[in-house]
Amino acid sequence: MMRTTPSRPVSVEGVFPELAAHRGRTTRLHPRPGRPGMRDSHVGGPMLWPAGEPWPVCDEPHQPETEGYAPDEIRRARAAGAWLASLSWPGGGTPGEGGSVPFVGLAQFFRRDIPGLAAGPDGADLVQLFRCPLTHGAYLERRYVLRWRRAAETETAEDFLAAPPQLPLLRWEDELPEPCVLHPEQVVTYPWAEDDTLPAPLIARIDAWDDAQTAQHGREAPSYQSDLSIPPGWRVGGFPSCASTGPLTVDCASCATPTPMRLLLTAGGDELDGDSHSWVPLEDRDPSLQRRDAIRFDRTLATPTRLRFGRDRDLHVFTCPATPGHPPRWLLA
Template sequence: MKRTTPGRPVSVEAVFPELAAWRGRTTRLHPRPGRPGARDSHVGGPMLWPDGDAWPVCREPHLPEAEGYAPDEIRRARAAGVPPSGRPWPRVGADGPVPFVGLAQLFRRDVPGLAAGPGGADLVQLFRCPLAHGPHHEPRYRLHWRRAEEAERAGRFLTAPPEVALLRWEHELPEPCVLHPEEVDTYPWAEEGSLPAESIARIDAWDEAQEREHGPDALSYQYDLSIPPGWRVGGFPSWASTGPMVVECASCGAPMRLLLTAEGYETQGPSCSWVPLEDRDRFRRDGASSRVGMSIRGGDAVIRPTRLRFGRDRDLMVFVCPADGEHPPRWALS
């Protein structure tokens, strides 16, 4: 089933004509629990991984934990609709390389707006180490590019990638999800460093007027007109937690381009106007401009389909260098 984002409650460019020059496009991925295959774009499904290629592992030191969750126990608990049971963290034999967890893979043939990788690569695979690093429990991510045609010609594929015995948290394991890519218009985050000061002042004044008139059900530029929530490709960064940052390539200093945004929630709090028409209660489709009382069909399968979290429920943004695809990516949690 396709997913259709409702039109914005008001026309962005009718209210802020100057933003026509800033209009961009982003592809909402709309992950939903399913059974994707290795040749599909997905979150949490099987990777297209030739059997002869070494699976990525993290060789950095990892912080010890008190308890953890076995991947198979997490899967069984989810199928039964109950929380998984934790186990004590092993005190012996817990050191050594840790297999990365495959989070997502995207083919350019499936996802409009997905940038090409180094050497014309058209398949990108995203991984995360399931354990913590350093005093601030920092995550570690890895990006792997491939040419899809070359990978698909491999005679044999890895069907059971290595897994760590215990995960730190249940939300380190993605739920397999199929994707429903959809391109939508998007506009920059309204904060100093992303838009001119004059535009930000006009947006702030409009937001305040909306709140005075409509109270808690008021629309806002940031949450209803600017950047959609959830997994998306391209478009503008969302800087809800940190404020706008300049992300430069560590190799050449070039401003980096946003490749992918991954988010734990597809909709929450003040973002209900972005809920696709197909996921709204059929009797409540008049609620496109409302944040209060939205009735969502599918519950958690729509609200938090991937079961993942990034930081404290922030966005993971993956940046790549437009000057040289071989330069390492950068990550930001915001």
Template sequence: MTRTTPARPISVEAVFPELDAYRGRVTRLHPRPGAPGIRDSHVGGPLLWPYDDPWPVCHEQHRIETEGYAPDEIRSARDSGGWPPSRPWPDAESPGTEGPVPFAGLAQFFRRDVPGLASGPDGADLAQIFRCPLTHGPHLERRYHLRWRKTDETEHAGRFLDPPPRTPLLRAEQELPEPCVLHPEEVDTYPWAEDGVLPAPLIARIDAWDDAQISERGPHALNYQSDLSIPPGWRVGGYPSWASTGPMAVDCDSCSTPMRLLLTAEGAETDAGSHSWVPCEDRDPALDGKASIQDWSSLAQPTRLRFGRDRDLHVFVCPADGEHPPRWVLA
């Protein structure tokens, strides 16, 4: 099934003509639970990974875990609507503090499926995203990994890895992604309205408009950031959202070139403030507004993943040299 974003409640550029110069395109991925295969773009499914290719591992020091959750028990608990039991971390298999720990595959995207996916090094057209299942340091930091591939060359492998290596337990239930198929859709997007992103006079006009909306419509008022700017959820390209941190410069650590946003991963596909972006296919046409949204609980977090304290994970790449390391920014 396709997913179609409803028309915005008002024409953004009719209210703020200056935004015409900033209009961009973003590909909303619309993950929904399903059964993706190794040749599908997805979140949480099996990766197209040659059998003889070493699986990525994290060699950094890790926080020692004392208990965790078995993946099979997590899935059973989700099916039953319950919560999985915790288990003592098996000492014999504990990764300890030095690693190595196998990265967990989170998602993969083929450019043939996802409009707007930038090319990787040497024309690579398949991006695979990983996260270390354990944490690092006193602030429970995470480590991520991006692997680029050329689909045609990868297919020549003939034999593929299944299942991948993994830790015996996961530290939290939300470490295990729910396998999701994608329904890519391109929509218009506009920048976050804060200093350093848009001109100050335009930001002042947007703020004044937001205040006027609240005065006129109260709790049901439109809001530029929530309703007109950047859609929620997993998306490729477009503009970064800066709800938690405020705008920041993201430059390449290797050459200082300003980096380009490749992907945004978000735990929630919608919330109370962004419900106007929920696709038409997920609504009851007989109802209006938020009341029309069907199966809100499963729609809100289909992948079951979280990033930080419910933040957006932005993946930036260097436009000057695709071999330079990406940057991973929680915002």
């Protein structure tokens, strides 16, 4: 089933005509639990991975853990809607100094499936995203890997990896992505309105308009940040949301290109929160009801992938606009 974003509650360019010069597009991916294959774009499904190629591992020191959740038990508990009990780690704890830990495959995207997905180095048209399931350092930092491929070449491999290596236990249930099929949809977006993302006089007018809307309409009033600029959830391209960090300029650490790095994709922990109900697709609403009451709330809508990223909801992945093969940068926002 396709997913269709409702029309915005207000024509933002009708209120602020100068935003037309800042208009962008993003592809909402609308992940929903399903059974994707290795040749599909997906979140949490099987990776297109040649059997003879080493699976990525993290060799950095990790924070020690003494308990966790078995991946198969996580899957069974989700299917049954049951509570899950943690288990003690076999052998007394997780790998620490010098211990290799297999990355968890989070998602893969083919350019043939995802409008607006930027090309990778040397014409690569398949990108795969991985995360280390353990934390690093006193601040519990995470490690990610981005792998680019040429899909046509990879698909001619003689054999593919049937089951990637994995830890016996994962520290948290939300380290294991739920296999999700995608329903890509392009929508118009506008920059986050803070600092110098837009001209200062325009940001001041947006802030004043938001305040006036709230004063007139209360909690149901549309706001620029929540309803008119950037949708929640997994998406490709467009503008980064900056709720917890404020806008940041992300430059390539490997070259001197004067152009800031571009947003390749956003991995979203939530597809829905209390401030983003206007973005819920029409197919996930009761047409007989209005506004928030129309939303068919359930976990497959709010957190379909079961993943979490940082203290808020978004992991932004940036790549170099001049040389896409340069190391990406990651921003939790």
